[in-house]
Amino acid sequence: MRYFPMFLDTRGRTVLLAGGGEQMAQKARLLTRTEARIEIMAPGIDAELAAHVASGRASRVEKVYDEPAIDRAALLFAASGCCGIDAMIAARGRETGALVNVVDRPALCDAITPALVDRDPLIVAIGTEGAAPVMAREVKTRLETMLEPELGGLVALAGRLRETVAESVPLLGRRAFWEWVFDGPPRRLWQEGLAAEAEAAIRARAAEGGAGGAATLVSLIALPEEVDLLPLRAVQRLQSAGIVLHPPGLGAEALELARRDAERATLATDGVDRVVDQVRAACADHARIVLLLPVGEPSSPALRAALEAEGLACEPLPGTG
Structure with a gap:
């Protein structure tokens, strides 16, 4: 992964749009919904950008290149229409600590803009590191249908x-x-x-103290040979688990599907009673527990029975018996 996914706090920070055409207008459509100070650096600007200046939402420097304007920017986008000028703007911005995006020139970019599904304050960003924008748009379209507008x-x-x-x-x-x-x-x-x-x-x-919402659930998930064969429910359980217990040396790819802040622990191999002890200890801190088991694990039915005997709700997913 070349690009680290993260969200930038734009509140009170200056974002520079170096250029006055449609490409900068596209950036402005998103930036005007943030709390950034927007500055436009261009000798001529289109009607949409001019409207932002007229309303006071953006300010303008009527130059193609202005060092003070570049130096004020925490983030800058460049599409001046001249490759050489864009390179100069990018170099100056980088010198002064700005994050730089030169439109359609990834080699000059410190950051790239993803496809977005906007349910503010829920924002989903989708990127392919520039490799397949069409794929990013397809994923965006699917998510738009999954997440209701309201x-x-x-x-x-x-x-x-x-x-x-x-x-x-x-x-x-x-x-x-x-x-x-x-x-x-x-x-x-x-x-x-x-x-x-x-x-x-x-x-x-x-x-009521969240009554009824905190019952412990232990999900037993069989590890398939290929992680993409995991059923959807198994993936959902991994993503909601507070702790994932996995066999020694197994389950690395499945663990990538778990929440980043979920605890990971090695599953005991010295008998069902020892595993039950592990789960009982985990219940003190977690309401959602996942056990990853090798496919066909012969002790799975016995393990489930032992956990249920402890009063724990068990959910065996395909292959665990």
Whole structure:
């Protein structure tokens, strides 16, 4: 992976658009939705950019190259129409610590812009490192159909309620609580346009301490020969797990599908009782636990029975018996 995916805080920072044509207008359409200070450096600009200047959303330097303007930028985009000038702008910007993007010239770029699915404040960025923009657009199209347009409002509400939930819902149950919000009745109410009812349901459940949302679930997942053969539910469980127990030397590719902040631990190999002890210890800190098992593991049925005897809800996925 050449490009590290991350989001930049533009609040109070200057973004320079070096150029006055359609390519810079495209960047401005996104940047005007951020909290950045936008400066346009160009002797002539199109009507769309001129409207941003007229409204006060952007300022303008009427030069093709202006060192003070470049020096003010934390991030700059260049498409002046002249390759040589773009290279000069990029070099100066890099000298003064700006992140640089020269449109359609990846060799001069410190950063590239991804395809976006915007459900502000939920933003999904999709990139192929410039290798296949058509593929990025296809993924974007699929995600646009998966994420309802009004979802951003529910995400924003969750942000406003995080402190309230943190005060009422125990840490162990918090992740399960938010899973209930985004995969349960509150989201369905929100989709139906019943925002007040959704908020009331979230507040009521939080006031009860998140009751019903924190039951421990242990998922037993058989490791296939190829990780892309894992069923969708297995991938979902890996992405929601707080801890993943895996056999020694196995499961590396599957672990890549788990949450980055999920704990990883080696699965005991000295009997079912030892594994049960591991799971019992994990229950003290996690409500979602995944056990990765070799396909055809002969002890899987016995392990499931032992875990259920401890009162734990077990979910055997295909191949675990």
